[in-house]
Amino acid sequence: MIHNSTHTPVLLKEVLQFLDPQPGTFFIDGTYGAGGHARAIQERIGGKGRVLAIDWEKTGENYADLAQILREKKLGKADGLLLDLGFSSEQLGGGKGFSFQINEPLFMIYDVNQKPVRTIIKELTEQELTEVIRHFGQEKYARLIARAIKNRVRKGSIETTFDLAEAIKSAIPWNYERGRIHPATRTFMALRIYANNELGNLEKVLKDIFKILKPGGRVAIISFHSMEDRIVKNYFRDYAKEEKVTILTKKPIEATEEEIAVNPRSRSAKLRAAILTPSR
Numbered sequence: 001m002i003h004n005s006t007h008t009p010v011l012l013k014e015v016l017q018f019l020d021p022q023p024g025t026f027f028i029d030g031t032y033g034a035g036g037h038a039r040a041i042q043e044r045i046g047g048k049g050r051v052l053a054i055d056w057e058k059t060g061e062n063y064a065d066l067a068q069i070l071r072e073k074k075l076g077k078a079d080g081l082l083l084d085l086g087f088s089s090e091q092l093g094g095g096k097g098f099s100f101q102i103n104e105p106l107f108m109i110y111d112v113n114q115k116p117v118r119t120i121i122k123e124l125t126e127q128e129l130t131e132v133i134r135h136f137g138q139e140k141y142a143r144l145i146a147r148a149i150k151n152r153v154r155k156g157s158i159e160t161t162f163d164l165a166e167a168i169k170s171a172i173p174w175n176y177e178r179g180r181i182h183p184a185t186r187t188f189m190a191l192r193i194y195a196n197n198e199l200g201n202l203e204k205v206l207k208d209i210f211k212i213l214k215p216g217g218r219v220a221i222i223s224f225h226s227m228e229d230r231i232v233k234n235y236f237r238d239y240a241k242e243e244k245v246t247i248l249t250k251k252p253i254e255a256t257e258e259e260i261a262v263n264p265r266s267r268s269a270k271l272r273a274a275i276l277t278p279s280r
Contacts, residue, residue, distance in 0.1 A: 009036030010222055010266045014253050015082060016040060018220050018273035024048040025079040028212070030063030030205065031055070037082055052078070056110040064201035067211035077214040084222045085202065086265065087192075098192065100165040100184040106158065108192050117191045118159055126150045136199075136227070137190030144171040145187055164188075193225070202228055206235040209276070210244070216278040218248075222271045229270045236274050248273040 009015070015037055021027055021044035029038040032055035042051050052075065054063050061069055063083060070077065087098070097104040097117070106118035121129060126146050134142035148171035149158065158164050165184040176183045193199060202221075205212070209219060223229040229252060239245040252270035260267050 008263045008265075009034075009040065010084060010086060010263065010269045011253065011255060011259070011271050012037060012040055014271055015220050015222070016044065018248050018253075018271070019080045019082060019218050021045045021049070021080060026050045026052070026076070027080040028052045028054065028066065028078045028082070030066060030081060030083045031085065032058065033084065037084060041080075041082070060111070062111075062201060064204040066205055067208040070212060078212060078217060079214060080218045080220075081209075081213055082220050082222075083202075083205070085198070085228055086222060086224045086269065097161045098188075100161050100168075100182060100188050103160050103162040106160055106164055108188070109195050111196075114195065117164075117195050120191065120195055121149055121158060121164075122153055132194045133187050133190045135190070136193040137186035138226075139186040139190065141172045141176075147171065161188075189225070199227060199231060202231055203235075206231070209235075209239075213276050215276055217276045218273065219276075220271060220273040222269050224268050224270075229272070232272045236272060239274070243277060245274040245276050248275060 019027070019041065021041045023044070023046045025045050026049065027041050027045060029035075029041065029051060032038055032053040035053065038051050038053050042049065045051070052069075053059070054061050054066065054069070056062050066081075069075075096110075097106045097108045106116065108117040109115070124132065129146040129149060130143045133139050133145055139145065145168050148167045149164070152158055152163070152167045158167060164187075168184045168187050172183050213219060221232045223232060233252075236245060236247050240247050249272050252272050254271075255263075255266035255269055
């Protein structure tokens with residue numbers, strides 16, 4: 001069931017343009033979240049159409065496993081797939097420790113069966129933690145931050161989001177990024193991506209795309225991180241060279257200034273779309 005919400009879906013007009021949902025078709029929203037995109041798709045496909053909503057936190061299903069989910073549920077291949085890889089505002093304050101602005105236990109995971117970040121930072125070596133923060137967060141003070149985190153772990157413990165944020169702040173210059181972003185932003189993002197294997201999940205679904213979509217099916221992916229966007233770009237490019245897909249977006253589609261003014265979350269969003277080559 002698709003629920004009502006006040007959530008504003010990112011790049012909605014563009015998503016509908018490129019996915020072009022038709023009455024009676026079958027679509028997948030692999031990152032359901034608050035359901036804004038799914039509701040709009042459902043309106044287009046009508047009562048005879050179907051939307052499969054996947055949400056790791058709510059349904060316990062990971063979009064990376066879509067090929068297996070479709071097979072087990074005997075649903076067949078879909079006409080379209082949407083992935084919105086952004087971090088939903090609904091996930092903040094949910095007790096999972098995703099936000100450095102709310103003091104919560106430091107889990108930062110979608111699935112309770114995964115290893116929480118508070119355990120990860122204890123088990124990784126200082127060098128390994130440095131690489132995680134540098135690679136996934138593109139944080140130039142990664143080494144200093146990793147050292148501060150490990151020192152605090154050794155002296156006592158880091159169990160909450162505030163514990164981690166304070167350790168990060170203690171390691172970096174007072175004028176970090178000239179105040180443009182919070183000092184903990186990139187490190188929290190890096191640890192979340194690492195703990196949930198977010199880039200690996202994206203690669204897996206792209207590898208399985210021909211098991212998920214029918215020939216002529218459409219896929220639209222909204223990313224918020226340069227590494228995610230690069231993965232999507234490269235897969236689409238390689239498939240296009242093999243004449244397996246036609247790329248619908250020569251360059252990533254970005255939000256207009258009008259949308260950004262209404263929905264600041266859309267500022268860093270990049271949409272890429274493609275259509276699978278129809279059967280010959």
